[in-house]
Amino acid sequence: MPRNVFVLGLNEANGDVLRALPGAEDITFHQLLTQDELQEGEVDVLDLLERAQAQLDAFEGPIDAIVNYWDFPATMMAPILCRRHGLPSADLLPVLRCEHKYWSRQVQSRVTNDLPAFGLLDLDAERPHLPAGVSYPVWIKPVESASSEGAYRIEDDEQLAQTLPQAQEDVLRLGRPFEALLDRLELPPEIEQVGGAAYMVEEVAHGRQMTVEGFVADGKVEAYGLVASITYPDSPSFLRYQYPAAVPQAVVDRIVAVSAQVISATGLDNSTFNIEYFWDPDTDRVRLLEVNARHSQEHARLFEMVDGVANHAAMLRLGLGQMPQPPRREGRYPMAAKWFLRHFRDGIVRQVPDPDVLAELESMLGGATIRVLAEEDTQLSDSYGEDSYSYVLAEVFVGGRDPLELEDKYQQFLDSARIEIDDVEEA
Structure with missing residues (x-):
């Protein structure tokens, strides 16, 4: 019998990619809530969980997997729903350690020095200023965000003061629902004090940006691809993603090694992941930018064209309780x-x-x-x-x-x- 896989926020583009995966002819993919429901406006996580649960309860067949490739709130919802239905998934707490940017930085700092200086930003300060040990230029960003939403590059105190009113608004859309979920969990005191509607600040990293894609299963971390992220001239906005990234193998090896240390430190298991980095060719310095407890659906077609199978395959196999086996360079093109x-x-x-x-x-x-x-x-x-x-x-x-x-x-x-x-x- 066909297996039933529920995909949070399944849309047409990703549905096409999923149905092209090897073995997908024996799988029926079901949309679990819409992309708009999950991403538009100020989301209510607890309400979304109820609606998703109602949809699953109304289904008259076996539920074989619940999977996700979107940012918050779907990253939080997948482990909760899977646990309710006894399905393979990452545990919620390690996902949170990755998802909460400040908490994630604290974990990262225990295993690697390849980080920019960082700290918390006081949104209510009468005179806005950087935390001790952090110098301009910096990025300020909510501790919970998606697609760089609410992130601003800041050059000095004057620009920080000008940007703060907008930041105080930006932090609410995802920060308040994130906080509502955190309030229901037992957190370390220092993270409980920060909450989910906060801003952090970190020094700007320089060089070429890239993202490593991988998965962790039964405690073993596997990185299978490095994607370059190339920006418009004089802008932080992306012009293109390019796979594979053209960097020396020694740099790839370092990024893979740091990634394995960081993922293990978070406790994440049975999950895909992607980690963003900067590599400066002039200094040969690597800086870790961000950890995500999911793979990137943005890269799916790239892996399909170069490796022959989209990175959704790892998510699907983990969701079905199987070990992923990513192919390499079996696609139609050398690069994409x-x-x-x-x-x-x-x-x-x-x-x-x-x-x-x-x-x-x-x-x-x-x-x-x-x-x-x-x-x-x-x-x-x-x-x-x-x-x-x-x-x-x-x-x-x-x-x-x-x-x-x-x-x-x-x-x-x-x-x-x-x-x-x-x-x-x-x-």
């Missing part, structure tokens, strides 16, 4: 990229490409995948899950022989697909 077409001001979307044009482009670009996120007659600032500096209009996945071919295919998209925006004044 996910490009982000962005607009750096708020605006009204006046025109997007016709679907027939996009379908023709995908075929012409050798099996590319193009997702236009902008919708006609909508305002960009009404979207959610964006960083603090830009709005994503479209995502373009392409494979190629080398970086030049990846760039050429993206340029063909830019030349052929018109998206028109009327800029508006921003508050």
